[in-house]
Each structure stands twice: as structure tokens, then as C-alpha cells.
Amino acid sequence: MEDPMAAIRETFFQECEEQLAELEAGLIAMENGTAEVETVNAVFRAVHSMKGGAGIFSLDALVRFAHVFETALDKVRSGDLAATPPVLAVFLRAADVLADLVRAAREGGSVDETRTAALVEEFNHINDAGANAPPVPPAPAAAPPPETTDGLFEDAPQPPVWKIVFTPRPELYAKANETALLLRELSRLGEMRVTLDAAHLPDLNVLDPEGAYLTWHIELVSDCDESAIQHVFEFVEDDCTLEITPPVAPGFAPGTVITGDNGFKFEFFPPAEDEPEAEAAPEARAPDPTTEAPVPAVKEIPVPAAPKSPAVEAMAAKAETAAAVSATIRVDLDRVDRMIDLVGELVINEAMLSQRVMEAGINRASGVAMALEELEHLTREIQDSVMAIRAQPVRSVFQRMPRLVREVAAQTGKQVRLITEGEGTEVDKTVIERIADPLTHMIRNAIDHGLESTEKRLEAGKPAEGTVKLTALHRSGRIVLEVSDDGGGINRARVKQKAIENGLIAPDAQLSEEEIDNLIFLPGFSTAAKVSDISGRGVGMDVVKQSVTALGGRISIASRPGRGSTFTLSLPLTLAVLDGMVISAHGHTLIIPLGAIVETLKPRAQDVFPLDREINVLALRGGYVPMVDVAASLGYCDQFVEPEQSVALLVEGEGGVRAVLLVDAIHGQRQVVIKSLEANYRAVPGIAAATVMGDGRVALILDVDAVVRNARSEAGRVEARADLPALEAN
Amino acid sequence: MPNSMQTDANSRELIAFRVGRQEFCINVMMVREIRGWTAATALPRAPRYVRGVINLRGAVLPIVDLAVRLGLPATDPTERNVIIVVQIAHQQIGLLVDAVSDILTASDSNIQTSPDVSSDLVKTFVKGLLPVDGRMISLIGLDNVLPASELEAA
Numbered sequence: 103m104e105d106p107m108a109a110i111r112e113t114f115f116q117e118c119e120e121q122l123a124e125l126e127a128g129l130i131a132m133e134n135g136t137a138e139v140e141t142v143n144a145v146f147r148a149v150h151s152m153k154g155g156a157g158i159f160s161l162d163a164l165v166r167f168a169h170v171f172e173t174a175l176d177k178v179r180s181g182d183l184a185a186t187p188p189v190l191a192v193f194l195r196a197a198d199v200l201a202d203l204v205r206a207a208r209e210g211g212s213v214d215e216t217r218t219a220a221l222v223e224e225f226n227h228i229n230d231a232g233a234n235a236p237p238v239p240p241a242p243a244a245a246p247p248p249e250t251t252d253g254l255f256e257d258a259p260q261p262p263v264w265k266i267v268f269t270p271r272p273e274l275y276a277k278a279n280e281t282a283l284l285l286r287e288l289s290r291l292g293e294m295r296v297t298l299d300a301a302h303l304p305d306l307n308v309l310d311p312e313g314a315y316l317t318w319h320i321e322l323v324s325d326c327d328e329s330a331i332q333h334v335f336e337f338v339e340d341d342c343t344l345e346i347t348p349p350v351a352p353g354f355a356p357g358t359v360i361t362g363d364n365g366f367k368f369e370f371f372p373p374a375e376d377e378p379e380a381e382a383a384p385e386a387r388a389p390d391p392t393t394e395a396p397v398p399a400v401k402e403i404p405v406p407a408a409p410k411s412p413a414v415e416a417m418a419a420k421a422e423t424a425a426a427v428s429a430t431i432r433v434d435l436d437r438v439d440r441m442i443d444l445v446g447e448l449v450i451n452e453a454m455l456s457q458r459v460m461e462a463g464i465n466r467a468s469g470v471a472m473a474l475e476e477l478e479h480l481t482r483e484i485q486d487s488v489m490a491i492r493a494q495p496v497r498s499v500f501q502r503m504p505r506l507v508r509e510v511a512a513q514t515g516k517q518v519r520l521i522t523e524g525e526g527t528e529v530d531k532t533v534i535e536r537i538a539d540p541l542t543h544m545i546r547n548a549i550d551h552g553l554e555s556t557e558k559r560l561e562a563g564k565p566a567e568g569t570v571k572l573t574a575l576h577r578s579g580r581i582v583l584e585v586s587d588d589g590g591g592i593n594r595a596r597v598k599q600k601a602i603e604n605g606l607i608a609p610d611a612q613l614s615e616e617e618i619d620n621l622i623f624l625p626g627f628s629t630a631a632k633v634s635d636i637s638g639r640g641v642g643m644d645v646v647k648q649s650v651t652a653l654g655g656r657i658s659i660a661s662r663p664g665r666g667s668t669f670t671l672s673l674p675l676t677l678a679v680l681d682g683m684v685i686s687a688h689g690h691t692l693i694i695p696l697g698a699i700v701e702t703l704k705p706r707a708q709d710v711f712p713l714d715r716e717i718n719v720l721a722l723r724g725g726y727v728p729m730v731d732v733a734a735s736l737g738y739c740d741q742f743v744e745p746e747q748s749v750a751l752l753v754e755g756e757g758g759v760r761a762v763l764l765v766d767a768i769h770g771q772r773q774v775v776i777k778s779l780e781a782n783y784r785a786v787p788g789i790a791a792a793t794v795m796g797d798g799r800v801a802l803i804l805d806v807d808a809v810v811r812n813a814r815s816e817a818g819r820v821e822a823r824a825d826l827p828a829l830e831a832n
Numbered sequence: 833m834p835n836s837m838q839t840d841a842n843s844r845e846l847i848a849f850r851v852g853r854q855e856f857c858i859n860v861m862m863v864r865e866i867r868g869w870t871a872a873t874a875l876p877r878a879p880r881y882v883r884g885v886i887n888l889r890g891a892v893l894p895i896v897d898l899a900v901r902l903g904l905p906a907t908d909p910t911e912r913n914v915i916i917v918v919q920i921a922h923q924q925i926g927l928l929v930d931a932v933s934d935i936l937t938a939s940d941s942n943i944q945t946s947p948d949v950s951s952d953l954v955k956t957f958v959k960g961l962l963p964v965d966g967r968m969i970s971l972i973g974l975d976n977v978l979p980a981s982e983l984e985a986a
Contacts, residue, residue: 447890690874736876779875782923783885783894783978786875794887800873 114155116432118204121148123501125197130504133190142185145193146175152200161207164200167218170225171196177229192224198505262349264331266320272313274341285318287334292324435531438491442678445481445488446775446794452481453796489676493528496574496581499538500525503545503572510549517556517567518549524574529581530676536653537583537673540646544585544669545570547643552587552667562664564588580655581675586668592661594618601627619659623647654680654697680776682793682803683751684769688733691801693774693793694763698806700752702768705729707746718745720762727752729762735809736788753806761810776803788812842941846962848934848969849916852904855933855969857962862918862974866932869913880906882978883928888917895926896977903953920974927977936969938962943971 128145131137153168174193177183185193199221202213266288270281285296299317303309322331331346332339456474464470500522511518529537553559553568560566573584594615601607601621613621621627625644650657655673674680674697682693709721710729719726729750733739748764774793777800779786790805848857872884872895881900885892895915899907907913907928915926943960956976962969 443890450887450890738874738876777890777892779885779892782892782925783875783882786877788876792873792885792892794890794892798887799871800885800887800892802873802875 111159113432114159115204115208117155118152118208121152122197122201122204123498124148125200126194126501126504129190129193129197132185133187133194142175142179146172146179149175149200152204156207159207161203163213163218164203164207167196167200167203167222170222170229171200174225174228183228189228192221192228194505194508196221196225198508201505262323262325264320264322264324264326264328264349265345265347266322266331267317267343267345267347268320268335269317269343270314270338271341271343272310274338275314276312277338277341279338279341281316281318284334284338285320288320288322288331291326291330291334292322294320294322294324296320433491438488442488442492445485446678449481449485449775450794450796450798452478454798457797489530489678490528492531492676492678494531494534495526495528496534496537496583497525499534499541500572500574502538503541506542506545507549507570510546514550515555516549516553518553519567519569520545521569521571522573523571527574527576527581529574529673530678532677533581533653533673533675536649536677537671540649540671541572541583541585543643543646544671545572547646548585548587548589548667548669552589554590558590562590576675577672580672583671583673584668585671586666588666591663591665591667592619592622592659594663597621619661622659623657653677654695656697678776679773680793680803681771682774683771684795684801685732685749685751685765686767686769687731687736687765688738689766690733690736690738691769691795691799692732692765693801693803694751694753694765695790695803695806696771698753700754700760703750703752703762705745705748705750705762705764710745720745720750722752722762727760727762729764730809730812731764732804732809733766735812753810759810763804763806763809774801774803843937843939846936846938846969846971847916847932848936848964849914849929849932851899851902851907851929854902854904855967856898856902856929856972857934857936857969858916858918858972858974860935862920864917864919864924867915867917867926869909869911869915869928883909886915886926888924888926891924893917893924893926894978895928897928898977899928901977902957902972903951918974920977923978925978927974934964934969936962936964946970 125145125148128137128141128148131141132145149168149172153165153172156164156168171193174183174189178185178189183189199213199218203218205211206213268281268284270279274281288294297319299319300315302317303315309315324330328346328348332344335342335344452474456478459470459474503522504520507518507520548570549568553570554562554564556566559568569588571584571586573586575582598607598613598618598621601618601624602609602611604627606621606624606627607613622643623646627644647657650671650673653673654677655671657672658670659667660670661667680693681696683696683699685692685694703722705720710718711721711726713719713726713728718729720729729745731748734741745764748766749768751763751765751768752760753763754760774795777792777794779789779792779802786802788805788808789802790808791803792800793803795801845860846857847860847863848855850856867888870886872886874884875882875894878884881897883895883897885894887893897907899905907930909928913928913930914932915928916932917924917926943962946954946958946961957972957974958970959973960971962971
């Protein structure tokens with residue numbers, strides 16, 4: 103049995119990840135001026151929860167830093183501190199440090215102490231500045247505070263009074279909730295006075311019997327904190343409008359304080375006047391007019407009691423989104439994978455059953471055949487749904503990018519704005535995990551190499567701030583990621599010059615613009631005139647291309663001089679299935695990944711030339727491409743098939759190496775579920791993985807790169823003819 | 833048809849099967865299931881005793897022709913042959929044998945060491961000999977039944 107504490111700790115860190123993402127998203131929204139009322143609260147809450155959780159696990163460094171951060175955020179929340187751009191910049195860096203601290207706590211290791219210390223210093227400065235700032239005049243109260251409250255103001259030891267405005271929506275009643283029960287529950291927190299506001303109750307002739315027209319104003323005397331109150335309304339928070347105003351002054355206005363023996367009774371009062379300003383003056387917030395600072399949290403604004411005020415609606419809308427987001431469960435990935443395996447199995451079994459039924463000569467119009475068809479339909483649907491479980495929005499990867507951009511921008515001294523689009527685009531989890539690195543590299547590259555320096559930009563009449571745009575979208579069953587910059591574009595003359603210098607191309611090579619652009623994907627090529635420590639030493643785009651190809655993806659570039667470049671990355675939506683071409687070679691059925699196939703052709707005898715004893719080349723549009731007999735290459739047979747009697751597939755492997763694969767026949771194209779050979783056996787040279795075909799038999803998926811590479815080393819082929827078991831009769 | 837022999841603390845259950853004219857047995861705890869022969873997909877560059885892979889409810893299962901592995905003439909599998917699916921460490925593999933013949937209970941004291949004259953191949957696999965009703969059943973270990981990770985000559 104594993105340590106239960108370890109599991110809780112793991113959950114804490116998972117939640118930290120989410121909170122960090124929320125924190126960063128919130129801060130960026132504040133920076134862009136798109137923050138909503140709730141944003142600053144969400145940001146505060148994120149840091150606060152992390153601090154709380156970290157305290158439980160005695161992660162002192164994390165607690166200390168989160169505390170300082172939280173203090174500053176609290177000042178913003180209360181309006182003591184304006185969220186000016188410099189302040190937000192500190193917050194963003196603090197979010198980065200917080201992420202580092204979380205990571206350090208999770209994986210061990212250390213963080214940059216000086217950076218943390220420097221930020222704490224900045225925070226102290228900010229916090230002090232906030233405290234020393236001249237008191238912001240309070241927002242004008244909607245009505246003068248009642249004298250009664252005024253009189254009791256000095257009596258500090260008395261427990262505080264919470265003001266709660268509770269307006270159920272019809273859904274609350276529809277879900278069989280009972281306001282009386284909620285109020286009774288609330289009364290357990292302390293003495294309370296309840297006022298019913300029935301002002302919106304229409305005349306009987308227009309009354310919707312299932313509508314909701316009532317609002318309750320509650321004054322609660324309690325030492326409890328806000329979460330305790332929210333807890334009471336936990337199950338109805340999406341179905342009502344709830345305003346909780348924190349206590350100002352203790353005590354009740356003289357009036358009918360009603361607490362029964364079970365603490366619950368209420369009387370009708372006339373509808374309340376507009377709520378008085380509810381906080382001590384220096385705590386009041388005044389939005390900084392110079393910035394697009396977020397409006398302070400709704401819960402602290404004196405909101406008139408009218409239930410349909412815009413702020414309240416905004417909050418209600420927010421509550422709805424929050425509910426939509428939280429309607430998820432955490433599931434162990436193994437369970438999902440097991441389910442995907444089982445469904446894959448179901449699909450195969452269903453195909454086998456269909457085949458058997460057809461073999462049995464059952465009429466297509468018969469009940470059996472029709473039921474089978476329905477089954478097939480259902481099975482596909484289940485498969486799609488199960489695959490969708492693993493699908494996740496690319497947001498989690500995109501969210502890491504702003505930080506990267508900030509860091510690289512700081513290192514290069516460029517001004518960069520990152521625009522992201524299509525964060526909600528969904529793709530398989532394994533793909534998400536593996537696109538982070540290539541994307542990181544491409545964005546670094548775009549800033550470091552793509553964007554010009556500020557001076558050059560100004561010279562060229564462009565805005566000083568460069569733009570890097572990251573986009574995700576679905577296109578024909580694949581996910582397409584684009585990284586574009588508005589920099590100088592590819593300097594083709596220099597790229598070509600460099601490629602010639604490095605011996606990558608012949609000095610007299612005639613290359614199209616596109617071909618020149620694609621030279622940057624060649625190993626050992628770096629476009630920056632001087633090597634920087636950001637994009638590395640020429641281990642740039644070729645590494646990106648390799649990792650993308652390994653995922654079954656493609657990468658291309660489009661560049662316009664002076665206008666910028668766009669890198670387009672196209673990836674399969676999942677790594678669990680693959681689009682493949684079903685072929686046969688010497689009686690063996692094999693799958694060739696469709697992504698590797700450039701074209702299929704029928705070779706003519708006069709185009710085939712022997713290069714040496716083993717290798718033939720095919721003349722193809724003015725070039726010579728080596729030919730690989732798939733069956734011979736895998737050691738299935740010694741005899742080479744006559745090229746003109748086979749079907750040829752032009753394939754492109756890693757690094758753009760091309761070869762022509764010879765096979766006996768092509769049987770069509772299908773999506774196959776990838777199965778590991780290593781799980782129960784071991785890696786097989788020349789074979790990437792296996793799959794199960796409709797007839798229940800295993801077919802092997804060809805490793806095109808290995809076969810192409812193998813063709814280039816003759817030695818590899820000679821020893822390849824190890825003894826094979828006799829071919830099974832099909 | 834459990835063969836009742838004396839049971840003591842060291843007794844264990846063994847499953848016996850025929851390969852050619854010989855009988856072998858393995859610990860029953862290693863066996864996951866027994867199924868009929870289905871045609872296997874040949875693997876390129878595999879040793880001769882690896883007949884290929886089959887689909888076992890979605891998993892790819894390698895099939896070892898135990899006869900070839902033990903240095904006997906290759907099996908010519910028919911529908912009457914069986915595959916014993918065994919678990920070895922984290923992997924499952926299928927052993928192609930002629931037929932399952934018996935389930936035995938034996939203790940360490942029943943198992944005799946094999947004579948020193950045996951070949952290296954026998955030494956690799958045969959852990960002991962078990963006399964049962966005038967038959968000789970070889971207890972085999974399966975640790976080396978699959979090729980090591982480097983390509984091994986058949």
C-alpha cells in the first residue's frame with residue numbers, strides 16, 4: 103500500500119499546476135486589460151490555496167514566498183495598490199518563481215535564491231508603497247451609513263456582521279432546493295436577521311408559478327470566514343445570485359433580532375434600502391484611472407440590492423463558467439489506456455464477426471446483418487468517444503509560452519508580444535506532452551532569429567514591439583500548429599551562402615525559394631550570424647524537425663522577406679492510431695505509415711539502373727532515388743522482385759532522405775491501432791510497431807526510416823537474412 | 833486429473849505437456865491461459881524458434897516454438913497444437929507445444945537433478961527430472977526462453 107500522504111501530496115502538486123496556470127492566465131488578462139471582475143480574486147485565490155497547501159506539507163520556502171505575493175495581491179484586491187504595468191510585471195515574474203518553487207518542492211532540487219530574494223525585496227517595496235500611499239478616498243457610498251452602525255463602530259470586540267444577499271433563480275427551486283433549509287443552515291453560523299425582499303413579486307395574473315421572484319437580505323453575526331458562508335450555499339451557488347459582504351462593524355442595528363431555539367425564524371421586513379457602504383474608508387478601493395486595472399472584486403463592492411445589477415450578473419456568469427470548468431474528474435491515465443485498448447479490441451472483434459457472418463453466406467438484408475451494421479456503428483462511436491477522453495486542449499502547452507517569451511525577450515533585449523489562438527483545440531494527451539519541446543524551440547527561434555532588433559524594426563517602419571503568434575487548429579484530421587513572427591523573414595541569400603559554406607549543397611545548386619527555406623531544417627544549420635545561447639549552436643530546426651517526424655508529423659516554412667516567417671507543424675491527433683497503407687511483400691502483410699509516403703508509382707524497366715551488385719536506382723524526374731525491396735530488406739526472401747513487376751512507393755524518411763520502396767501490391771489505406779512489440783517481445787529492426795487487422799491477425803508496421811537507412815548500408819542487408827520461420831499459410 | 837503425491841510445505845503444482853516425444857513441465861503459477869494454435873505473423877530477423885506474433889485480446893504475443901528452442905525438430909503446427917501463455921517477469925509469451933498432458937503436484941524431494949552428461953541446451957532449460965508412473969518429465973525454467981535483447985543467432 104502506498105503512503106496515503108504521498109498521494110495527497112501528489113494531488114496537491116497537480117492542483118498547484120492548475121492554480122499556476124490560472125494565476126498566469128489571470129495576470130496576463132490583467133495585463134491585457136481583458137480582466138474581469140472576478141479575475142483578481144481568482145489570482146489571489148490561486149496563490150492563497152497554494153500557500154495553504156504548501157503549509158500542510160511544510161514547504162516553508164513556498165509558503166514564505168506565496169505569503170509575500172499574496173500580501174501584494176491582497177492590496178490590489180482591496181484597492182490599496184494599483185495594478186500598474188510595472189506591478190504586473192513583478193507579479194508575472196513572481197508567478198514564474200512560484201512555479202519554480204513548486205517544481206523544486208515536487209522534484210527536489212533548488213531554485214535561484216537570489217532571484218527569489220530580489221523579488222521578495224521588490225514585493226516589500228510594493229507593499230510598503232501601498233501602505234504609505236495617501237489613503238484613496240472611498241467610493242461614494244450609495245447611502246449614508248445608518249446611525250446605528252455608526253454608533254457601534256468603536257465596539258471592536260463584538261463579533262462582526264456579514265451581509266448576505268441571496269436571490270434564488272428558478273433552477274434552484276427546480277432542483278428541489280429549499281431556501282428555508284439553506285437559511286436554517288446559515289443560522290448555525292451565528293445569530294442572524296433575515297429580511298425578505300418581495301418587491302419583484304409580480305401580480306398573480308402574470309406570475310410564473312415556477313419562477314423565482316424573492317430575495318433575502320441576511321445579516322449574520324458570526325466570527326466565521328467567508329468560505330464557511332459560501333459552504334452553506336455550495337450546492338446552489340450556480341443557481342442563485344449570492345453577494346457576501348464582509349463585516350465592517352460588529353453588532354446589529356436595533357431591530358427584531360430573531361433566533362429561535364433551533365436558531366431559525368424570520369419575519370417580513372419592508373424591502374431594504376440600498377446597502378450602505380460597508381467598509382472602513384482606507385480599505386475602500388478606487389480603480390486607478392491611469393491603467394486598465396481590474397475592477398475590484400464584486401463581493402467587496404457595495405452593490406445595490408437590486409438583484410439584476412450588471413455586476414451581480416457578471417458574477418453569476420462567472421460562477422457558471424467556474425461550474426463548467428469544475429465539472430471534471432481526475433482519472434488515472436492507465437485506466438483510460440486500458441479502456442482504449444479494450445475498445446480497439448472491440449473494433450477488431452466486431453470486424454471479425456462481420457467477416458464470419460459474411461462467410462456464412464447470411465443475406466445482407468437479414469436481421470443479423472442489419473444488427474451487425476448497427477453494432478459497427480455503435481462500436482465506432484464508442485471508439486471516438488473513448489479517444490475523446492484522452493483529448494485535451496493545447497492550452498496546457500500554450501500557457502507555458504508567455505513565460506518563455508518573457509525570458510527570451512529579456513535575454514535578447516527585444517520587445518515581444520505573444521498572441522495565442524485556438525488554445526481550446528483538442529489533441530491526444532501524448533501528443534500534447536511531446537509538442538511542448540518543439541514548440542518551445544520554435545518560439546525561441548522566432549524571437550531570437552525571426553524578429554529583428556528594436557532599432558532595425560523602427561528603421562523598417564515597423565512597431566518596436568515584435569509579434570509572435572501561436573495558433574492551433576484542426577485541419578483534415580490533423581492538428582496544425584503555426585508559429586509566425588513579423589520579423590525580417592528568411593534571408594535566402596545568406597541561408598544559401600551558409601549552406602554552401604557548410605558543404606550542405608553544391609555551390610552551383612539551383613534551388614527554388616522553398617527549397618532554400620527548407621535548408622534550415624538540415625542538421626548543423628544555424629541562421630543566426632552569431633551563435634547565441636538561446637537558440638543554441640545549430641542544433642535548432644533539425645532537432646525540431648526530427649521530433650516532429652518522430653510523432654508522425656510534418657513541418658514546413660513559409661517566409662516573406664521583410665514580413666516574417668510562418669512555421670507550420672502538422673501532427674496526427676493521436677499516437678494511438680495511425681493512418682497507414684496496407685501492402686503485401688512476399689506474402690506478408692505490412693503497414694506503411696501514410697505520413698512517410700510521398701507518392702506511389704509504377705516503375706518502368708528503362709528507368710531502373712543498377713548502382714552496384716545490390717542496389718538499383720530509379721530515375722525519377724531528373725534525379726536518382728535508391729530502390730529498396732521491402733521483403734528482401736526485412737529478410738523475408740533472398741530474391742529481389744523485378745522492379746517492373748512491383749508497386750513502388752516513394753517515401754521520405756528522416757532528414758528528407760528519399761527512397762523508393764518496392765512491394766508486391768497495395769491493398770488500400772486504413773487507420774490502424776498501434777500496438778507495442780516491446781511490451782512482450784523486444785524492438786525489431788525495420789519494424790516500428792504492430793497492429794491487429796480486421797481478421798484478428800497481427801500485421802507489422804514498417805519503420806520507414808530504418809529501412810531507408812538500412813538500404814544505404816549494404817552490410818546491414820546481407821546479415822539481415824537470418825533464419826526465418828517458415829511462412830505460415832494464410 | 834491431479835496426480836496425488838505426498839504434499840508438504842515444498843510441494844507445488846506443475847503443468848506437464850508434450851513436445852515431440854518428450855514430456856516437460858513448468859510451474860503452474862506461470863501459466864496465464866492455454867489456447868489453440870492460430871497462425872502467427874512472422875517477425876523479420878527473429879531467431880528460428882520465434883514463430884512470430886499473434887493477437888491475444890489486443891496484445892501482441894510472441895510465440896516460441898519450444899521444440900526448436902529445446903533443440904528438437906520444429907513443430908508443424910495444426911489446430912490440435914496448443915499455446916501455453918506464460919508470464920515471465922513483465923512479459924507474456926506463448927509457448928507452442930503439442931499437447932498439455934497432466935497436472936502434477938511435486939515437492940522438491942521428487943525432483944532429481946539431471947545427469948551431468950546433458951548438453952548445454954539442456955543445462956540452460958532443464959532444472960530437474962521428475963519420474964511419474966514410469967514416464968520422465970523434465971522440469972524446465974523459462975528465464976532464457978526469449979532471445980536476449982541483442983540479436984541472437986538461431
